[in-house]
Amino acid sequence: MPDVDSGSGALLSPVDAGSAELVMQLQDLLADNADVQEFLAELSRVASVELSLPDNPISCGVTVLRRKKPLTVANSDERSRILDEVQNSYGDGPCLTALRVGAIISVPDVKTETRWPDYMRSTEACDVKSILSVPMDVRNSGKAVLNFYSSRIQGFSDESILAAQSVAEEAARALHLALKIAQLNELTDNLSAALETRTTIATAVGIIMAENRCSREKAFQILVDASSHRNTKMHTLAEGVIGRVAGDHDKAPDFDE
Structure with missing residues (x-):
């Protein structure tokens, strides 16, 4: 089972690279979307598809913090958009904790989760019963995390957590390059x-x-x-x-x- 922080703050362990198909998808996304916000929106949709099953559709959000600037958020659907925005308004939650400590944060059942009680009540209202937040290592370009939401209790098995970690690792490489390109564009504009x-x-x-x-x-x-x-x-x-x-x-x- 991958290292997961259920409150202990354990660090991520290395995971093998994702499939060649996923790598190709991310490369195509980067080539087709010069704008970082557009790239993140497409990334959230790809990540959602990668983890979804016929009986367990997964919503995905991407949160990025660059040079301590306000959070940039992109989402695969309306549900994840609302939950990411609510969490940012509270200033804490699984996603922001994953950003802060650099560890996978798993919430198998929002009803029994004792951390972030206000936010947990908000997730129930959006028919979310389990959450998984996986940080991405974008090196010196900033901090980023993938947020996954499921309508099922314990919606993320050991296998799906490994898959999420693999997606995050491959996505981090592409996102790092996208952020570097954005920085170069900003320098050129300035x-x-x-x-x-x-x-x-x-x-x-x-x-x-x-x-x-x-x-x-x-x-x-x-x-x-x-x-x-x-x-x-x-x-x-x-x-x-x-x-x-x-x-x-x-x-x-x-x-x-």
Whole structure:
């Protein structure tokens, strides 16, 4: 039986890689979904299908915490979405505990579970009788966990827990890459924004130089002083200068030396 935390905080033990079919599915997901949120939504659906049986359909949610930023959540269906959101509103539960301690958290029967009593009552209202939360090792990209929900008491056998752990391990590899791609995209966007701001300010400085017949240093200081006096960002003022010259009166506040 895999190592499962039923309250002891035991660490995950290594599990062999999942099937080649699952690996291919995750690779296809990553190739088809450049956006992390879309990737997570597809991942939750794949994980749900992997663990579901004809007599035991499983709902799945994916929770990600990046650089201590707010939780990103994706879900296979409405039931898992509601339960993940409720748990986040309480600030604790199987999923958040799995994130915190890095261990599988199993709740075989929500009625007899003594941890997180408020959240357990909420799960009953959604016809959930057992829960399994499996953390994913995404290395330095953040923290992530797969949340599985079943309408059956003891809905997760030893075999299904092993399957969930295998899915989590394979998904972690793809998610790590997806998060790295997202970080690179963020850096690119930030660089583009910085270059755009720099170009706008440089253009405005050139206009001020021409209008006031002054040096670049003096023109730049005029823009700095105006930004300070008006408590307005330099980029916004620079856009106003350019807008005035271009005849865009909506973006052209009065600008005197």
